Amino acid sequence: MAVSLVLIGLLALEAVASVTIRKTDRGPTGYEVDFRYVNPTAKRVLIGGGIQPFTDQFHTSGTSFRANGRYHPRDYQPGDFYVSNPSPQLPAEPAYIWPYEMNLTDAGKGEWTYTAPLPSGIYSFAYLVNCNYAPNCSIDTGQLVIDPDLPPFMNVPGDQVASSFQVPFNPAFQASPELNTNFDYALDAPKPWRGTVKTVNYTSPGSIHPAPDVHDFSIYLPAEYGAVAGKKYPLLYLSHGAGGNGADWENLGRMSHIMDNLIRLGHIAPTVVVTPSFYNLLPGSEKFIYGNKSQSIPVPPAYLVRENFVDYLFPHVESTFEVCSNASCRAFAGLSMGGVLTYEMYVNATAMFDYYGIFSPATNAPYVTREDVARRPELGKKGIMVAWGLYDFVFNQARDLLTAFDGAGVGYVNRVTPFGSHYWNTWQDELWWFGQLVLWKGVTGRETGRAKVPR
Template identity: 80%
Template structure:
């Protein structure tokens, strides 16, 4: 069982006194003003590279929206202001000397592996690839993919996540660019922890038929704002935030730092204190097979469940359980659903077929496909015209055509929405962080339906 294998691997690392660390240092010098030091101890490894999420860099002038083979793939040491990373299928290493992966660790005789690079503002997820050159071919249960043992990911049970993450601050002296704003400081820790930082945890709930993490038990990530529990009888707005294909409910926190973003949205007055639930849409029942992050061979045969199937299950089990156990709003006016990629498809499903349950919908990099709703659907369900909606995707996102097709369909029906095209965005977490942030700033809990003025109202109006 993969969970046991992952736990065994972690135990072995501890027994061998393996250790690792990531240190972010403010340097006050070019190229980024910050350096990141990786240190990993493994006395038997022959080669260690850093992969599993961390990417090389490019810029707007050497990247196309049609083929990521034609981007800069710059080493971070060659960073220039305005550079950003895009999610691209890196060559199966070694593909050298034509292309050399920049994140290669160096070792000493005592098995200490190190790597230092200047990195600009942003979220970085990573794992150590041990004697393995290409992350999709490296397995956690064989020891070829190692999650940082001292920077453990946010997850429900061992094996549910296969990468650690960290956030680098912005330095205006070295990173500011007239071409592009790549400041992601809204995902850093909010100041004044007692006042501004909510709590985040995983929760298991009763869901008959669920396969994971236990029979008839399913899971979600939960964010409670800092003031939760301090105001008697208060009911809080509720946002459901879905992962995408190949993910789970811990992704938004582990890979996207959702709690930090929401803390700062609340602190800066963009949204009121809000409860966030990040559910998992795999393993709801035996229909599609069991999906566990760390088990690559088994996951290959597990299909993405249909959006209709997920919606029906959530309506039957998840939504009532959350309402029963937490002080959350039960009206559509203070409930929202959003998601990335296939989670964007699920959001569209909720918009069309659970219209009366939510007044706000965030479709981030939506992997939707025709047929879309038509005039007859709007006539039967006029509530579709009254919602707060964001359609968002990256300029270098492979779902760009699909997202535009969705917009065309909504335009043809007179359904208004707010659009965000992330100018540095691919199908990756820097894009989805950006989209969650702007969803909170421009749409969430604002006046409905969305109009050309949505997100532009002056405070107090």
């Protein structure tokens, strides 16, 4: 057995947590993930977060967008994938326990363990201590515990409430003629190709977090950045969705790994990526912080976010970093409500960006019309990708958007992720294909350029 990843750290003076990813070269997936958590006072420990039940294409409803199979990972078969479940708790079934329940293997030490044979993909998690449902658990009370040596990427404490890890693909056990679920493009690139990612605070009058009149974003700088004197880099803005923040794309989606590999394989030129936060921008609004009641805080109107970004975020980025300042090398993309924001940028900040990635969009009419394009021909001269998951609950909204584009004569590239729900494996896939098929490929007014994709 070869250890791919071992992370061990102190939680408290006598507490330890670790996640180990092991290549086993045996079924069902060829990999196993070991969780270990030590807490002498815990009575029950669950693994909550993004380790979902599995299903396949033959046992998943396209109308409720819910996995009917709901297989335990120990029952994994090639072609299985996970679909995020929209209900708070799944019905009790003997085939699995959800969330995953850790076993008390050493009562004297308070050692809890759990092992699961997971296939390729991104997984987020936190330990739920004496608590049965993650939204009811609190960091402050110690019921929701983040792995201490696998800390999430975030700006200030509280900005994220889950860690994540990526499991490699093992073709001997995971290859399927029905479905390609290889997510290795989100693994570490070789060191010379690894960019850097960090958080940045900037002045934003009226913003309320992380401080009064201060807002924040995360930024990815490609490995080449700073090595070529005077070079200006293409710039992609990449938005999170409702209930998220600007650290999501890195912490939960491994954005920097995907960008490293897109650049390494020659799909895109070295590109700077900014992932902003659209909560906490407006004076008088309720503060959004992960882990409190913030999930019920309304999403700010897209036009107000656009106005704030145009006034404060965009000028700060262009004055601080070596990035381009014209539409031909600028792009905006986002997921879910971030897709709504992307559409807002397309309609009302049209001159600023030539490329748009509208991922799992929660958009609603009115949409652009043929008359709009006749008045503003630039609307029909953009590189656009609209993408969503086959089991995505915004399926109908995304399809309606494409119908509107068809009626308006607006060209686009469309990706329906065949294993995708409204979750991070879908958005990883969409960013990957956006880079391969659309980003910086040139705009013809009818469709974007076509990339030669390795098979």
